[in-house]
Amino acid sequence: MIQSGFAKYICERVSRDVYQESSDYLLLLRVANRDREALAEMYARFQRPLFRYLFHLVGHKELAEDLLQEVMVIIWQKAHTFRGTARASGWIFGIAHHQAFKALRRDGSATCLELEVVMDLVDEQATPEADLLRRTTHEEVSLALACLTPEHREVLELAFFQDFACKEIAAIVGIPVGTVKSRLSYARHALKAALFRNGWET
Amino acid sequence: MTQHHKHLVSRSDCPVDQLEWFVNHTLPVEEQAKVHAHLVGCAFCQAEVQNWMELRQALQTVSVHTPAPRADLFLQIEQQLDLPHQLAPWLHLPRLLQACGLALLVCAEHFRAQARLIRRELFWMPLVIVPLISLTVYLPPWQHSPGTAALLTALCTAFGMAFLYGREVDPAREMTLVTPTSPRLVLGVRCCLVFGYNLLLNCGLVLPFLAVQGIVTPAWFLANWLAPLCCLSAIALLLSILVNTSTALVVCILLWGLRLLPGVQTFLMGGPQPFWPTPGLQQYEHFWHQGPLLFALAILTMVLAFLLLERKERFSG
Ligand SMILES: [Zn+2]
Numbered sequence: 307m308i309q310s311g312f313a314k315y316i317c318e319r320v321s322r323d324v325y326q327e328s329s330d331y332l333l334l335l336r337v338a339n340r341d342r343e344a345l346a347e348m349y350a351r352f353q354r355p356l357f358r359y360l361f362h363l364v365g366h367k368e369l370a371e372d373l374l375q376e377v378m379v380i381i382w383q384k385a386h387t388f389r390g391t392a393r394a395s396g397w398i399f400g401i402a403h404h405q406a407f408k409a410l411r412r413d414g415s416a417t418c419l420e421l422e423v424v425m426d427l428v429d430e431q432a433t434p435e436a437d438l439l440r441r442t443t444h445e446e447v448s449l450a451l452a453c454l455t456p457e458h459r460e461v462l463e464l465a466f467f468q469d470f471a472c473k474e475i476a477a478i479v480g481i482p483v484g485t486v487k488s489r490l491s492y493a494r495h496a497l498k499a500a501l502f503r504n505g506w507e508t
Numbered sequence: 509m510t511q512h513h514k515h516l517v518s519r520s521d522c523p524v525d526q527l528e529w530f531v532n533h534t535l536p537v538e539e540q541a542k543v544h545a546h547l548v549g550c551a552f553c554q555a556e557v558q559n560w561m562e563l564r565q566a567l568q569t570v571s572v573h574t575p576a577p578r579a580d581l582f583l584q585i586e587q588q589l590d591l592p593h594q595l596a597p598w599l600h601l602p603r604l605l606q607a608c609g610l611a612l613l614v615c616a617e618h619f620r621a622q623a624r625l626i627r628r629e630l631f632w633m634p635l636v637i638v639p640l641i642s643l644t645v646y647l648p649p650w651q652h653s654p655g656t657a658a659l660l661t662a663l664c665t666a667f668g669m670a671f672l673y674g675r676e677v678d679p680a681r682e683m684t685l686v687t688p689t690s691p692r693l694v695l696g697v698r699c700c701l702v703f704g705y706n707l708l709l710n711c712g713l714v715l716p717f718l719a720v721q722g723i724v725t726p727a728w729f730l731a732n733w734l735a736p737l738c739c740l741s742a743i744a745l746l747l748s749i750l751v752n753t754s755t756a757l758v759v760c761i762l763l764w765g766l767r768l769l770p771g772v773q774t775f776l777m778g779g780p781q782p783f784w785p786t787p788g789l790q791q792y793e794h795f796w797h798q799g800p801l802l803f804a805l806a807i808l809t810m811v812l813a814f815l816l817l818e819r820k821e822r823f824s825g
Contacts, residue, residue, distance in 0.1 A: 353576075375584060375585050444573045445573075463567075469534060471532075
């Protein structure tokens, strides 16, 4: 599976780098020049990933919609400040991160499991992680995700929903690369622990 | 590490912290190839990659079931963009600077216009009179009583102020009446010009005296020189608006004549004793040495002058 997919990965990557990025950048340039159509196109392109990210972070549809609106307005106002040193999508998610955590701080986030407790559970499990994840439904994964802190949900989201590189996540979240790695690894274990915990309780 | 992995041991050259990035295809192409080559011979890393892939897969299925934002959201975003949005405070700065620049330009234009319209005498006469009077501070007979110089320069400035307003003294009155400029603004600009000019002359001439000799101290200068000067100028302006310029001049001369009387006596008689010692006169003189009170009085008088000006212009125009 790994071997057969490798050539495909490279192709995906190259095509993404060459096509997607340059077009995101051009789109952002047009937005900076007050092009409403470009903003509409940008919304069409980023509405789903941005909304998914915001929804997974804050956990409320209405709040995520409000945040998405705020992010689009900020993109419109600040597009001219984008210098093109990073990917346009990274810049946009950086704005989304900022707005989402502002809202989370405002509301006071609550997690359903204490992570320290969760971590103690991890090593007691005999079931291989991969098997466990394969057997769970998306509802169970959602529920387990809801038990993580927003910070951990966020790195999982950025790494595996949005496929950002380690450095890009570091830039979006504003933390060192090492912290991204440890946070991601911690999130993986915590997610597994939450899956077990929820399974036991129901 | 789970029990499943207990027979799998990571090697020292295992790229353990790159596997998740291998899975989401974000490693640089050469790193990606290196990890790929390593995976062929390492069961531990293969299992780890498998775990990350399962995780990614599981998260992607969640993602499929995430709701979509409501359909009219972009419409709402566009509406918000069309509203005059609230800018962050620091974004106001360029606008603020622009507004300040414009205000300065308008002010400069007014000053330039009024400077051309004001009688020339108001500029060249103080230029001659004030230095002449101020010389008394430096000359031997009055050196130890700079009060006389203070009195005379104040009178000179007050005369200037008395000539700012009025049908008979303003050569450009008809011109300013037909322009949309408010009479208050015109008078304000003229006050600033003439008073500022006299103030500069006074300060400029006394400054070396303040610096070199100890007779005039800054506090004395403020309380006994500038405060009466401001007060008398304000009174002159008020009277010139309220009645006319001549009345203002007469009142100023009277007010200052009373103060000059003891000095004149001393000068004429050559003695330190005043010829007619009057307690009322002493109290009167004492009043003109209360700096803060005089400044407050000057401000009040100026405000009153500007309030009256509007009334007068409305009824006469
Ligand atoms: Zn290995």
